[in-house]
């Protein structure tokens with residue numbers, strides 16, 4: 001018997017839970033402007049997120065999937081992607097969407113039950129929110145294959161959850177990306193829970209990153225609450241994909257500090273102590289403490305940032321609430337490029353009912 | 358006897374089935390400790406243990422495939438698909454295998470499984486959580502497709518589905534989960550499959566519906582009564598195989614029929630019923646067969662779902678049009 005293959009799975013962390021820099025941190029650790037920008041984006045996301053939950057609680061939004069505690073992942077993804085790369089998120093990547101230029105009122109419209117929210121005014125090529133778990137991943141390989149076909153140095157970046165790694169589409173996407181050397185990155189937001197199903201119940205694999213190995217692509221585990229580590233693994237993966245070096249699976253370790261959605265009650269199935277322990281390593285406090293320690297951030301900066309974000313969010317909420325109700329006939333108007341003749345009569349019948357019929 | 362909701366009736370039937378038959382197993386995403394996202398399996402894992410009530414990894418194709426394997430082994434799997442909008446990865450297993458394992462092996466192997474899936478709109482749910490795709494499965498020979506319309510129907514039909522020797526897809530109307538309460542006797546009595554139920558007798562027209570549309574039809578019938586129009590209401594209950602005899606007998610009496618369902622009109626299960634009425638009941642009909650359905654559009658997000666879904670007002674309008682035919 002002989003060993004025919006041997007693999008290692010690496011975990012990357014530069015800023016630990018106590019906000020201490022571990023040795024050999026990359027240049028980003030010394031980049032005040034960049035780290036402050038990442039911090040601002042995380043706080044902006046968190047304030048928006050909290051507002052969305054509040055809107056749901058007061059009946060002004062539908063079910064909403066918050067991203068509390070996982071902001072660093074989406075913020076860093078959006079920060080490191082080039083504008084013309086394409087993002088294919090799940091439903092929890094508010095941070096990435098905001099970073100990609102999706103407007104807050106658009107996300108509110110969507111979660112408020114209005115399709116117009118996915119017609120992004122500024123961010124035209126990114127995919128809409130994907131609810132059927134893991135289906136965005138195979139689509140991302142198609143986006144990547146289109147880039148490769150046209151010899152464009154662009155990357156398709158998909159984000160899914162830990163539960164999504166049990167789906168066939170997850171394995172199929174990784175496998176194709178390996179076989180075809182596609183410019184594809186799959187970021188797993190491993191927030192430890194798939195609704196009430198714990199990470200361990202999802203898979204006996206020691207890491208999710210190792211699922212890359214069977215597909216013959218690069219795989220790495222990263223502290224998903226450490227923006228310095230996230231940016232550095234994303235840079236490696238994006239650069240490699242852009243240069244034709246193939247796909248990467250990034251398992252970003254984080255924790256869902258919130259309920260699964262506003263329709264969920266996580267207290268039913270997970271111990272409060274676990275949540276409290278996880279809170280100790282959450283990303284916003286972690287980075288703020290580091291910025292403080294460097295003398296790059298103070299209470300006034302914090303106050304000013306929070307005020308600015310709240311003002312921005314309030315403006316978005318106002319625009320959302322002031323958006324006139326969709327026309328009922330809108331149901332028909334985006335099914336096809338133009339309304340097929342056989343659908344003209346049913347559309348007219350709907351129009352005749354009026355908007356409150 | 359306390360009055361219970363439809364989702365509690367599901368829970369009661371599952372507990373009864375687990376109690377009476379060791380071969381019954383309940384599994385799916387979040388059905389264990391959490392008791393299901395709608396609480397349909399609440400308390401079952403505590404009571405019957407993780408051996409019998411168990412969370413699975415997140416994969417619908419696997420859930421269906423595993424249920425088939427268990428069923429062929431003589432177990433009675435009752436698996437949950439979290440929402441009917443997520444059943445699609447399971448279709449390969451359901452259509453190519455569950456529906457035909459018996460036929461392919463000339464009954465050497467069979468597939469006594471139940472796949473439960475919450476379905477339908479009207480609860481302001483997120484995208485893909487309000488689908489009415491029952492016709493996709495009703496079209497498949499070898500499957501039974503069942504949809505209850507009340508707590509009592511849910512209890513009796515689910516027990517029947519679990520005891521049935523063949524695969525059953527059991528759609529549960531989410532809008533009715535907590536809308537109505539009624540007393541349900543936990544007497545282990547199943548209701549018959551493959552038969553429609555006449556829930557209300559009438560003379561002037563027949564309303565045919567399933568799931569939440571039964572509720573709207575009953576409301577419409579009540580209001581029509583006040584307008585001196587007497588509507589019979591039929592709960593189809595088992596969509597496939599379809600019991601046309603009950604519908605034909607009713608239409609022979611009333612001469613008018615309006616079919617109500619949430620799914621898009623074209624190719625919906627109402628089309629099959631209308632075709633069968635044309636085939637077998639043409640000379641009973643005093644008016645064309647009417648359909649009150651969803652539109653031929655994607656199920657809209659919730660701001661427009663009230664417009665999309667059939668309601669009592671649309672049913673009444675259709676009924677009145679039918680009555681205009683003398």
Ligand SMILES: Cc1ncc(C[n+]2csc(CCOP(=O)(O)OP(=O)(O)O)c2C)c(N)n1
Nearest residue numbers: 092131132133161162163164193194195443
């Ligand atoms: C195909 C499919 N099955 C089931 C669901 C219902 N569902 C929504 S989120 C979820 C858990 C997903 O967990 P994970 O992939 O870890 O992502 P997270 O929500 O934790 O970000 C489930 C089962 C779904 N949306 N799609």
Ligand SMILES: [Mg+2]
Nearest residue numbers: 161162193194
């Ligand atoms: Mg998760």
